[in-house]
Amino acid sequence: MISSALRLTKIERIADGVAPRVLELCSGCGGMSLGLQTAGFQLVAHVESDQTAAASYSMNLAPSDGASEAWTAPRDMVACGPETLAADLNLGDPGEAFDILAAGLPCQAFARIGRSKLRSITGDDEAFRNDPRAQLYRRFLEYVETVQPVVILIENVPDILNFGGHNIPEEICETLDEMGYETRYTLLNAAFYGVPQLRERLFLVAVDRRLGYVPTFPAPSHAAELPSGYEGARTVALKYIPTHNSHFHPIPVAADGLPGAVSVKAALSDLPYISEHYRDPVTMRRRKVGDFLPYRSSASLPSYATQMRKWQGFGTGSQVDGHVVRLTPRDFAIFRRMPTGADYPTALKIAEEIFAEKLKAEQSRPRRGSIRYEEARRSCVPPYDPGKFPNKWWKLEPTSPSRTLTAHMGKDTYSHIHWDSRQQRTVSVREAARLQSFPDGFRFAGAMNAAFRQIGNAVPPLLALAVARHLKAELAAGAARAVLAGSRRRAA
Structure with a gap:
C-alpha cells in the first residue's frame, strides 16, 4: 500500500x-x-x-x-x-x-x-x-x-x-x-x-x-x-x-x-498591581493589550513565575504586556467586599447591601418603584437571576488553582475576579494567560476581548x-x- x-x-x-x-x-x-x-x-x-x-x-x-x-x-x-x-x-x-x-x-x-x-x-x-x-x-x-x-x-x-x-x-x-x-x-x-x-x-x-x-x-x-x-x-x-x-x-x-498544584497567588503575585480602572479610567481606556508595565519587585520569585518569564524563546526582561481589564464601575465595590471563593449569589447579597446603604445616605429617599428608585438600584445591583447564573461570578481562591478559563472570557471575565480586594477587578489579559500557562513573552493579536477569547480557547x-x-x-x-x-x- x-x-x-x-x-x-x-x-x-x-x-x-x-x-x-x-x-x-x-x-x-x-x-x-x-x-x-x-x-x-x-x-x-x-x-x-x-x-x-x-x-x-x-x-x-x-x-x-x-x-x-x-x-x-x-x-x-x-x-x-x-x-x-x-x-x-x-x-x-x-x-x-x-x-x-x-x-x-x-x-x-x-x-x-x-x-x-x-x-x-x-x-x-x-x-x-x-x-x-x-x-x-x-x-x-x-x-x-x-x-x-x-x-x-x-x-x-x-x-x-x-x-x-x-x-x-x-x-x-x-x-x-x-x-x-x-x-x-x-x-x-x-x-x-x-x-x-x-x-x-x-x-x-x-x-x-x-x-x-x-x-x-x-x-x-x-x-x-x-x-x-x-x-x-x-x-x-x-x-x-x-x-x-x-x-x-x-x-x-x-x-x-x-x-502540590500551583496556586493562583503563586501564578500571579509578581504581575503588576492594577488600579487605573477605578483611579484613572481614562488611562485604562487608552491602554492596549501590547502595552508594557514593569513586574512587581519580589525578593523571592515563585518557581512558576520564573518559568513563565524564562520560557525558551519567550523570555522577558523587566516588563510584561497585557494589563487591560474590564471597566465595570458598578461592580468594583462588590468585588472589593466579596470574600475569596464567593460566587454570584454572595455578590448579589453584597450588592443589595450597597444599595441599602446608598438609599440610607440619601437626604430624600426615592419611593420604591419610582424611576429614581429603579435607577439607583440599577447603579448598584446586577440584574442576573442567581438561580440561573450561580457561577456567573467567582472570586479566585489565592491558595488554590483557578477554575477553568473559557472562550466566554472574550465577553465576560466575571468568572475570574482577582482575589486581591484592593484591586477590585476581574483578571487582566496577562493574568488570564498566566493561568493558562502561556509564557510572558507570548503576544496576543487584537484587542482585549479577542485576547481573552484566544486564551480561553487554547490548550x-x-x-x-x-x-x-x-x-x-x-x-x-x-x-x-x-x-x-x-x-x-x-x-x-
Missing part, C-alpha cells in the same frame, strides 16, 4: 533523529503547538479560521526564516483541504510533508454549556447535533487519509465522550484501527501538570501500528485535589465508555510525594508540553524498534 510505504519512510526519518513535522488543525493562537515546539517537534503548518487567532499564532510561532503571507493566512479546514494547504505553502505532496497531525477541534457543540447556548439561540433541542462543528472530526479523518501521519493527537472537552449518548472518541479510534493505528484516549486535568487551573480535557493519541506500542499518557507532575463537581462531570463523561474492547486509557493518578501550553514530551519519547523508541525489526526481516 502507498500509505504504508509513506508512513514507513516517515518512521525511518524519525528514527534518524530528525524532528517530527507537525500540522495542527484548528490551532487557535497556538497553545498546543507551543507545547509541541518546546518538546522538539517542528511546526510546519497550521489551519485556523479565526483571523485574529491566526495572527497571534504567526506572531509567536512563525518559522525562523520568516512567516510568508501564505503561512500566516487564516483557513477553514472544511474549505481548505491538505492538498490546497500543501500547495499554498510549497510543501509538495501532503502525504510526504507531515509526520504528526494534531487538532484541538472546536468544542462548542460538545460541551454541555455550549449545547445549552445553542439551544437558547436556535430554539432547537437538537441544535448541538446539527451544528457543523460537531462533524469536524469526520473532516479530520479525511485529513488523516491524505496526510498519512505517523502520530495523531486530538484534544477536546470531556463531554465529547457523551455526545447525546454517543462516544465520539471511541468512533474515531475504531476508524483509526482500520487505518493501521493503535489508539487510546483519556482525561487529563491541567492542574496535575503544573498549570494553575483545574481544566479537564480529553486527549486522544494514535500511532502507526508498526511502532509496536500502545500509546500511554504522561504521569502527573503535581498533586491536585479535584472538587466534587469535577468528579461528577467525569462520571457523566465516562458513562458511555464500552465495557469490552474499549480504547479508553485509565486516567493517570498522581504518585505520593509530588508537589494550556504546559499541559501540551507534558503530553508532547511523553509522546516524543515513546515515538523515538518505537521508531528505533520498527527500523531495527525491518532490518532484521530484510536480513533473514
